[in-house]
Amino acid sequence: MTDREYRNTRPAFELLSTSGVNFASFHSAQAPVPQNGFVGNNRSRFQNPVNDALIERYFNTIPIPDRMEVLREIVRLQTDQVVAMGVFYSTTHMFVGNRLIGVHARGANATEAWNAQDWDVRS
Numbered sequence: 001m002t003d004r005e006y007r008n009t010r011p012a013f014e015l016l017s018t019s020g021v022n023f024a025s026f027h028s029a030q031a032p033v034p035q036n037g038f039v040g041n042n043r044s045r046f047q048n049p050v051n052d053a054l055i056e057r058y059f060n061t062i063p064i065p066d067r068m069e070v071l072r073e074i075v076r077l078q079t080d081q082v083v084a085m086g087v088f089y090s091t092t093h094m095f096v097g098n099r100l101i102g103v104h105a106r107g108a109n110a111t112e113a114w115n116a117q118d119w120d121v122r123s
Helices: 003-009 049-060 064-080
Strands: none
Touching (some): 049 064
16 A cells, blocks of 8 residues: 555545635546555545536636626535534644653744754653
């Protein structure tokens, strides 16, 4: 099993930090599946022919009012199916060996290593 296969078939979810959702990434052609070597941006692996047709219609529609109507249909379908779920807060995780002392949570505007000069190793 490859790393890509494991990442895309494990029975879990993944919290990703993005600046927004690109609805076009939910096209079936972007789903990481065995047929394409688990490559693609559709991390949810959502596959729906109606959604695909709407996305294709959106990118082939030129008049703005018509295009916005197709976009409304895409948003309606993707929210009805809960294709992606936004969260307002995310967490930061850090693993620390039990011999390392002096490690504290990250501060505002700082990395986890903000006080690395104070860390020490317990014998």
